[in-house]
Amino acid sequence: MIVWVCYSIVTLIILQFCILLIRIDFYWKNHRATSVELPFVSVLVAARNEERDLVDLLLSLENIDYPADKIEFLFADDQSSDRTAQLLGQWCEHSANRSFISIDSSQAALYNENGKANALGILAEEAKGDYYFFTDADCVVNREWIREGVGSFSGNTGLLIGITQVKAERMLGRFQEIDWWLTLGFVKVATDLHIHTTGLGNNMVISKEAYVKSGGFKSIPFCLTEDLEISRAIQKKGFGIAHQVSSGMLLKTKPEASLTSLMSQRKRWMHGMMTLPLYWKLGLGLQFGYFMGIIGLFIFMPKIGVVLALVKMALQGLFLHRFAHRAGERGSWLYLLFFDFYSSISTLLTILYYFWPSKTNWKSRIYP
Structure with missing residues (x-):
């Protein structure tokens, strides 16, 4: 039963990236008009x-x-x-x-x-x-x-x-850059499908x-x-x-220059995420569920787990590469190889920090 659940979650994530690639390649919406008046x-x-x-x-x-x-x-x-x-x-x-x-x-x-x-x-x-x-x-x-x-x-x-790009030279910043591309890639596909996202x-x-x-x-x-x-x-x-x-x-x-400031930023974002419709919460929960699922497969079906993890990383990397290209930029394949390790740890820490009974520090102000 546990193996079946893990396999299903990982397969859903792989299918998700297949759909995202199809949307970005064949259903991309460019809203720029060829000519326009210049208003104030x-x-x-x-x-x-x-x-x-x-x-x-x-x-x-x-x-x-x-x-x-x-x-x-x-x-x-x-x-x-x-x-x-x-x-x-x-x-x-x-x-x-x-x-x-x-x-x-x-x-x-x-x-x-x-x-x-x-x-x-x-x-x-x-x-x-x-x-x-x-x-x-x-x-x-x-x-x-x-x-x-x-x-x-x-x-x-x-x-x-x-579209906003995080520009950095250090490793923590490079991973934040990939995280932003991935999040905005989801937002682009959802917005083109007229699914409510965010500003x-x-x-x-x-x-x-x-x-x-x-x-x-x-x-x-x-x-x-x-x-x-x-x-x-x-x-x-x-x-x-x-x-x-x-x-x-x-x-x-x-x-964000440090892990502390990054967690403070993510805690603030989590407050907004918790007000999203149920389907968004389920979708975001599935992203975290992938890491639990792939760990389960590594334990019970290691060969299949490794293959599926590599497939997911390849599809995710291809999606990020094509999305960055649409914005006139190039992604770093080197950091993409290790992004899932960063993402699993940062996601877990974000969830733990969100539920930790502390207030949010934002721009030198304390919010409940």
């Missing part, structure tokens, strides 16, 4: 204690290929204790289409107990664009980001998800119409995954979500 857009960034990474973002924003009279940059300094406000002030002085506000204690939790959602809600009140572009202070944006974003809206699309806080675009009708960040309930909640609010108003994976929509971000 707003770029919104909430920053808290980001002096280390902020300069790279600001330099990339300066290089965006979009008319200066059709774009505005709005920043919120969310009660930083470092030089974030000073850096933003200096940068915004150089152009009339740049501005930032400092959120003081009277505005803290004005709209939401989530600091980032609150800051974005305050910023959006000042936005004048027809489309709102969201990214994080530790990202580097693409030169074509705005053009690709506005050109990928069609029909009833209200929210557009981009992507460090790379997404929301039309003004969808934002206003959904109530925006100032109306979502408290949560630690504000991008998931805003996507729900937008879909409830009848708008669609699209996922544009391309070199133009590719942004770069930095990995």
